[in-house]
Amino acid sequence: MYNFSEDQIAVRKMVKEFAEKYVRPQVKIRDKQAQYPGEITGILAEHGYKGANIPEQYGGAGLDPVSSVLLVNGISRVDSSLGHILEVNNYGFCEPILTFGTEEQKEKYLPEFTTGKSVGGFAYTEAGGSDPSNVNLTAREKDGGYVLNGSKIMVTNARYSDSMLVVGRTAKTENLFYGLTFFIVDMDKAGITVGKTEDTMGQRSIEMCEVSFENCIVEKDRVLGNVNEGFKVLMTLMNKMRISVSAMALGIAEAALEEAMKFANVPYRDGKPLYEIPSVKNYISEMVSHINIMKLLVYSAAESIKEDNPETRMKSLNTKLTVCEYAKDICDKALQIHGGCGFISDYDIERLYRDVRATTIFGLTSERAKSSIADMFIKRYLENGDI
Ligand SMILES: Cc1cc2nc3c(=O)[nH]c(=O)nc-3n(C[C@H](O)[C@H](O)[C@H](O)COP(=O)(O)OP(=O)(O)OC[C@H]3O[C@@H](n4cnc5c(N)ncnc54)[C@H](O)[C@@H]3O)c2cc1C
Structure with missing residues (x-):
């Protein structure tokens, strides 16, 4: 522990x-x-x-x-x-x-x-996939500032953000990871439109919206980090953000276990609690074991990840992938323990089941995490045979 x-x-x-x-x-x-x-x-x-x-x-x-x-x-x-x-x-x-x-x-x-x-908000994702090579919002240098044109989608806090970090493209070379730049953008600037609030299946209060920029002028002193080197900012930010997303997923999973225990602890048939049924007991033991692993992963990663390097990137990806997938599975099991009641919104597990679904998607999908982990591992293995 x-x-x-x-x-x-x-x-x-x-x-x-x-x-x-x-x-x-x-x-x-x-x-x-x-x-x-x-x-x-x-x-x-x-x-x-x-x-x-x-x-x-x-x-x-x-x-x-x-x-x-x-x-x-x-x-x-x-x-x-x-x-x-x-x-x-x-x-x-x-x-x-x-x-x-x-x-x-x-x-x-x-x-x-x-x-x-x-x-604050963070506007990175664009239509066509959340990938550094897919950042197409342009930031053209003009008169000592930058002119932003393009759209970001699924931006949390969008309507209530007074300022947000926006990732734009300042150069287009063969290496599409180069040429990204972060801007601190005040949302009262001319040329910014916040679209309708998305009707999400879970985490329904986050005010997720599309944000469009049309000839939006940002001063030079609002560039965050170095021009064209936004990939470094992105990776450093993502390393820590994935740990906090994992801490969130862990919180949802802990709540799901709590709800399952409340439900399983009331007298059921013959006055015995539901948790005495072997299959329910099995679910409980799996949930508890996984939550213990999740805690270790989240808090040891939080303690050790300070900067972006191959080791911290691997740790952050591992944590995000494992914790968020476990959390999704725990909510599923906790709902199953509720039987039909789990399908009814009077029970908190119904909301937790919807909320947890976001965690294997945002901050990097599980599939992309797997692909990056495999790439990094294979590279390391080929270099020094280290497993
Ligand atoms: C609740 C919520 C809040 C969000 N808030 C924000 C926010 O504040 N700011 C922001 O910028 N974004 C935000 N997002 C967007 C989020 O970061 C993206 O949805 C996420 O990164 C996935 O990108 P995508 O939706 O473009 O899916 P895609 O990248 O298009 O993926 C679609 C499918 O293809 C698979 N796939 C794609 N490429 C690969 C690959 N190389 N290897 C393996 N599989 C692949 C994916 O795993 C997925 O199954 C939010 C999303 C959600 C759900």
């Missing part, structure tokens, strides 16, 4: 209390009505949970990496839409600015997105 420090145990307890008090009460209504939890993001900021991973000098809580993902985990256990909103702000927006931003960018953006109501 992972050994949490005393501080991490305290964070876990605090987040649990917070989630029960502020997040649980309206979670079903938000899911049914696909309502963005705007007022809770303000309360998150008051408690220092927005930008928990950002140092205090920029308004964050300066939590260690394990405590920071414990936060996403604890919130997601109750409402993974809110966990998702928080993780995009903390890891998809604030963390890259902290790592690659100029001092001026850090001072301008971080305090606002850690202590204020603002939430």
Whole structure:
């Protein structure tokens, strides 16, 4: 099992209390009505949970990496839409600015997105596949700035983001991984259109929308990192984001196990609880074993992944693939334990089953993770025979 420090145990307890008090009460209504939890993001900021991973000098809580993902985990256990909103702000927006931003960018953006109501977004995916080679939004240099043209799809927080990171193409060479550039874009700029809110099957409160840019002018000092070297920013960001997505998936799986136990623990036929039936017991043992493995993977990865190199990339991909696939399977088993009741929305497992489905897709699909893991492993094996 992972050994949490005393501080991490305290964070876990605090987040649990917070989630029960502020997040649980309206979670079903938000899911049914696909309502963005705007007022809770303000309360998150008051408690220092927005930008928990950002140092205090920029308004964050300066939590260690394990405590920071414990936060996403604890919130997601109750409402993974809110966990998702928080993780995009903390890891998809604030963390890259902290790592690659100029001092001026850090001072301008971080305090606002850690202590204020603002939430950040991350706009990367385009129609035709989420792949660096498929970034076609153009960013043309003009008059000391850049002109953005193109569209991003499935952008979380889109309607409520005051600023977002946008990945554009500044050069087109044979190597399509070169020529990407990150921009910090304020959403009140001329030429930006936020499309309709997508009607999603799960995580229904995340306000996922298409965002289009038409001759949108961004100043030169809003370039994040080096021009044409956005791939490095992307990989560094993704390494950490995949761990926080895994922490979210773990939270959903833990909630599913909790729901399964509540259901299996009431008197059933002959007054005996459902968990005494061997097949149910089997499911419980598989769920518990997998959750224990997931915890080890998530928290040890959070502790050790600091930069992008082949080793950390492999660890991040492994964690994302294993944890999210296990989480999906755990929700399936927990629903099965509920029998027909699992199919009814009065039971929380019905929502968890829908919510978990997103986790094997965003941040990188499981199939692409498998393909990258195999490529990296084969390369390493051919180089030094190391398995
Ligand atoms: C809830 C949710 C929130 C999201 N939020 C954001 C956001 O805030 N910002 C953002 O930019 N994006 C966001 N996305 C988009 C998300 O990152 C992409 O959906 C994801 O990366 C998959 O890309 P795609 O949808 O283009 O699918 P594709 O890449 O087109 O994949 C389609 C299918 O082909 C398979 N496939 C494609 N290429 C390969 C390959 N090389 N090897 C093996 N299999 C392959 C995939 O596994 C999949 O089964 C979000 C998505 C969801 C579901």
